[in-house]
Amino acid sequence: MTSVLSVRDIVKRYRGVTALDGVSLAVRAGTITGLIGPNGSGKSTLFDCISGFQRADSGSVQLDERTDLTGMAAVRIARAGVRRTFQQLKVFARLSVLDNLLASAQAAPGYSALAESLHLPGTRRHERAMRERALQVLAEIRLAPHAASPAAALSYGQKKLLELGMALMSDPKVMLLDEPVAGVNPALIEDLRRELVRMPARGVTLFVVEHNLQLVFDICDWIFVLDRGRLLTAGTPDQVAKDERVIESYLGHG
Amino acid sequence: MNRRTAAFAAAGLVVLAFPLLVQSPYLLHIAVVTGIYVVLAQSLNLVLGYCGLLSLATPAFFGIGAYVATLLALRAGWDTAATLVLAAAGGLVAGVAIGFPSLRVSRHAFVIVTLAATLLLQLVALNWEDVTRGSLGLPNIPSARFLGFAVVERTQWYYAAAFAATCAVALTGLIVHSRFGRAMLAVRDDEQLAAACGIDAFRTRLFAFCISGALAAVAGALYAHFITYIDPGVFGFSVTETLHTMVILGGAGTLWGPVAGAVIFTALPEALRLTPELRSLIYGAILLAIVLYQPRRLLG
Amino acid sequence: MATDPLFLAQLAANGLSVGLGYALAAIGLALIFGILGQVNFAHGELYMLAAFLLYWVMRSLGLPYWPGALATIALMSAFGALLAQLIIVPNLERGFEAVVLGTLALGIILQNAVRLIFGATPLDISAPLENLSLDLGGVLLFGQRLLVAGTFLVAFTALWSFLRYSEIGRAMRAMAQNPEACLMVGIDGRRVARWTGALAAALVGLAGVTISPLFDLYPNMGSEVVVKSFAVVIIGGMGNVWGAAIAGLALGLAESYAGGLGNAALRDAIAFIVMIAMLLARPQGIFGRTVRV
Numbered sequence: 115m116t117s118v119l120s121v122r123d124i125v126k127r128y129r130g131v132t133a134l135d136g137v138s139l140a141v142r143a144g145t146i147t148g149l150i151g152p153n154g155s156g157k158s159t160l161f162d163c164i165s166g167f168q169r170a171d172s173g174s175v176q177l178d179e180r181t182d183l184t185g186m187a188a189v190r191i192a193r194a195g196v197r198r199t200f201q202q203l204k205v206f207a208r209l210s211v212l213d214n215l216l217a218s219a220q221a222a223p224g225y226s227a228l229a230e231s232l233h234l235p236g237t238r239r240h241e242r243a244m245r246e247r248a249l250q251v252l253a254e255i256r257l258a259p260h261a262a263s264p265a266a267a268l269s270y271g272q273k274k275l276l277e278l279g280m281a282l283m284s285d286p287k288v289m290l291l292d293e294p295v296a297g298v299n300p301a302l303i304e305d306l307r308r309e310l311v312r313m314p315a316r317g318v319t320l321f322v323v324e325h326n327l328q329l330v331f332d333i334c335d336w337i338f339v340l341d342r343g344r345l346l347t348a349g350t351p352d353q354v355a356k357d358e359r360v361i362e363s364y365l366g367h368g
Numbered sequence: 369m370n371r372r373t374a375a376f377a378a379a380g381l382v383v384l385a386f387p388l389l390v391q392s393p394y395l396l397h398i399a400v401v402t403g404i405y406v407v408l409a410q411s412l413n414l415v416l417g418y419c420g421l422l423s424l425a426t427p428a429f430f431g432i433g434a435y436v437a438t439l440l441a442l443r444a445g446w447d448t449a450a451t452l453v454l455a456a457a458g459g460l461v462a463g464v465a466i467g468f469p470s471l472r473v474s475r476h477a478f479v480i481v482t483l484a485a486t487l488l489l490q491l492v493a494l495n496w497e498d499v500t501r502g503s504l505g506l507p508n509i510p511s512a513r514f515l516g517f518a519v520v521e522r523t524q525w526y527y528a529a530a531f532a533a534t535c536a537v538a539l540t541g542l543i544v545h546s547r548f549g550r551a552m553l554a555v556r557d558d559e560q561l562a563a564a565c566g567i568d569a570f571r572t573r574l575f576a577f578c579i580s581g582a583l584a585a586v587a588g589a590l591y592a593h594f595i596t597y598i599d600p601g602v603f604g605f606s607v608t609e610t611l612h613t614m615v616i617l618g619g620a621g622t623l624w625g626p627v628a629g630a631v632i633f634t635a636l637p638e639a640l641r642l643t644p645e646l647r648s649l650i651y652g653a654i655l656l657a658i659v660l661y662q663p664r665r666l667l668g
Numbered sequence: 669m670a671t672d673p674l675f676l677a678q679l680a681a682n683g684l685s686v687g688l689g690y691a692l693a694a695i696g697l698a699l700i701f702g703i704l705g706q707v708n709f710a711h712g713e714l715y716m717l718a719a720f721l722l723y724w725v726m727r728s729l730g731l732p733y734w735p736g737a738l739a740t741i742a743l744m745s746a747f748g749a750l751l752a753q754l755i756i757v758p759n760l761e762r763g764f765e766a767v768v769l770g771t772l773a774l775g776i777i778l779q780n781a782v783r784l785i786f787g788a789t790p791l792d793i794s795a796p797l798e799n800l801s802l803d804l805g806g807v808l809l810f811g812q813r814l815l816v817a818g819t820f821l822v823a824f825t826a827l828w829s830f831l832r833y834s835e836i837g838r839a840m841r842a843m844a845q846n847p848e849a850c851l852m853v854g855i856d857g858r859r860v861a862r863w864t865g866a867l868a869a870a871l872v873g874l875a876g877v878t879i880s881p882l883f884d885l886y887p888n889m890g891s892e893v894v895v896k897s898f899a900v901v902i903i904g905g906m907g908n909v910w911g912a913a914i915a916g917l918a919l920g921l922a923e924s925y926a927g928g929l930g931n932a933a934l935r936d937a938i939a940f941i942v943m944i945a946m947l948l949a950r951p952q953g954i955f956g957r958t959v960r961v
Contacts, residue, residue, distance in 0.1 A: 192566035206557040217554040230548040473951040488940045652776035659770035
């Protein structure tokens with residue numbers, strides 16, 4: 115099976131503290147892959163380095179074993195098909211829920227600020243298609259009744275759903291989800307879980323950082339364990355669950 | 369919605385009938401200036417309201433437009449249709465020159481460079497005497513002449529200014545309600561999330577800033593043809609506080625707020641017969657009061 | 669002419685003295701940016717205010733230049749603390765836009781208030797060293813210029829020791845490095861802000877009282893100073909006090925040579941051109957952003 119993301123020897127230091135110490139891993143296409151580890155093990159830093167929000171000191175990142183993402187700006191990585199979410203939940207607070215989804219599909223090819231501003235004919239057709247798609251996504255994540263209200267008015271759990279819908283709108287090859295269910299009540303976790311497991315069928319590979327281990331072990335095909343900036347182990351949920359080093363690392367300095 | 373449409377229709381009728389209702393050349397003069405201020409206010413609104421960026425370059429664009437149009441009309445006898453286009457082009461080029469180096473760096477650098485550019489251009493206009501005659505200024509600018517049709521009478525100027533103001537509002541509306549407009553608002557709301565969505569904050573802001581530059585430059589060109597005299601004072605930094613008062617108090621990041629702001633804050637000082645110094649002083653105080661008591665209203 | 673060593677030396681002397689003036693004028697701006705992370709757009713008007721205050725205490729109170737200058741600096745410090753308390757303190761945790769607009773508004777108020785009070789006719793301050801000059805082997809050094817240079821050296825040394833050895837100076841440096849940590853160890857950010865404002869205003873006041881006798885006084889005399897100060901601060905690294913000092917000197921020299929060997933228009937544009945070039949090539953400035961002493 116081909117890997118959608120290949121990370122090689124990523125090193126990231128801050129003023130002498132080594133956050134990532136030569137991490138290499140490959141995320142296989144069409145899977146849900148988990149990334150777990152105690153606090154401070156470097157999970158979010160790794161996401162930042164892959165998605166271009168921080169620049170790694172050394173190492174490389176490849177998309178689809180073809181496109182080299184190393185050192186690219188975050189915007190270009192996003193356009194290449196790597197969509198990320200943030201640990202600190204982010205939505206466009208003052209835009210409507212529908213506009214949040216539409217803004218997410220901004221990166222589609224053929225976008226020209228001038229043509230769009232003047233509403234040239236080609237842009238309208240595209241806009242209509244995007245709108246239909248957005249309404250469809252809204253229905254799937256069950257936020258259709260809120261389409262016109264500002265995103266700021268949604269509940270925390272609804273914002274989490276919206277965030278997922280936004281990621282879906284941008285048609286990524288791979289989504290890096292940073293704690294998709296953190297702080298969400300159990301009922302909504304079930305909604306989110308349902309959306310997550312449908313992603314591979316939609317052609318999206320998931321790479322998930324999550325502290326809710328129950329969920330991780332439930333939905334993931336493969337799990338990487340990070341500890342103090344190094345890859346501790348990797349395997350299927352069963353293999354990882356049995357690995358004593360994993361338990362030790364969580365208990366030892368978690 | 370119907371009431372809204374009715375209100376707009378009524379306002380439109382008043383605008384159209386204004387020269388018939390008032391005969392006073394003084395009032396018509398104020399109305400023309402108001403129209404030019406509406407264009408300027410929309411120019412600032414695009415950047416301040418819709419991009420959430422502080423820019424002090426509006427007077428720079430205004431001055432560039434005024435000088436480009438004046439020199440082309442005076443020295444080369446160009447038609448106003450052409451001087452307006454060239455003025456807009458000047459605004460675009462200046463937008464790139466100011467925005468490209470500074471927007472990349474930080475919002476701090478951007479504000480600083482916009483101010484520095486405005487002050488520098490004023491200095492250039494003052495010292496480049498071969499072209500601008502320095503502080504003597506350039507008198508006898510021909511009034512506007514569109515493809516042979518001369519705009520001379522106050523009433524003609526009134527409709528020209530109303531047309532320009534309408535175009536500025538329409539252009540802003542088109543931009544804001546487009547996919548590009550959504551990108552502007554997204555960048556304003558959250559730059560990081562916008563990047564994750566593949567929206568290039570730098571390009572988005574630069575494009576908006578350049579459009580804003582072209583709009584302000586057109587306002588400057590109209591001003592030059594209307595007043596028929598300009599001097600380096602057109603780069604006057606003092607219009608900045610007037611404009612910010614209009615846009616912020618009117619409602620930055622709304623389409624009609626800055627229009628209302630421009631009308632109120634052009635008409636009011638005239639009605640109260642304030643001297644320019646006193647007017648600037650009061651606008652400064654209003655701006656300071658907003659910052660101190662209502663800081664959330666600042667940007668769109 | 670251009671190769672005449674005496675002429676080149678004179679240009680260097682002029683450039684150095686002007687440059688020290690730029691450095692003196694810009695340091696207050698760098699200080700507020702470095703310590704509080706805020707841009708003071710009333711900086712040029714503070715310079716103007718100092719000049720007019722000096723004019724006022726000399727004319728109305730009849731004070732001679734030296735005590736007048738001292739009184740002006742005292743008034744300026746108080747005004748700086750007031751500015752910080754009024755505009756910067758309420759906005760320490762908010763975005764920087766409020767402070768930019770607030771200081772901008774204050775600058776406009778000051779400019780127009782001065783115009784209403786003193787009128788638009790240029791005024792003049794006479795200072796004791798104004799007509800003195802020193803001939804160093806054909807290179808002329810002017811008294812007031814020497815005073816500016818001397819004031820810079822004294823002020824810079826004093827600032828350096830203040831930041832290094834006083835308790836509040838150490839708090840300022842801590843604030844520049846890590847504002848969040850400061851709050852945790854109990855440093856009062858508002859007090860630091862007031863002190864920074866007072867210090868910055870006193871420094872730009874020093875520039876005002878020493879430089880303004882060389883030129884006419886008019887209400888928007890601050891605009892040129894503010895352009896040069898911003899250029900110096902961007903070239904030297906935003907908020908870097910040493911960087912501002914060195915960039916000020918370099919700018920003075922560059923302008924002097926550009927004006928002497930090129931023309932006056934080039935001299936006026938050089939600050940802006942270097943600033944833009946710097947943003948394109950090295951946006952963090954030559955020395956990066958830190959308050960180092």
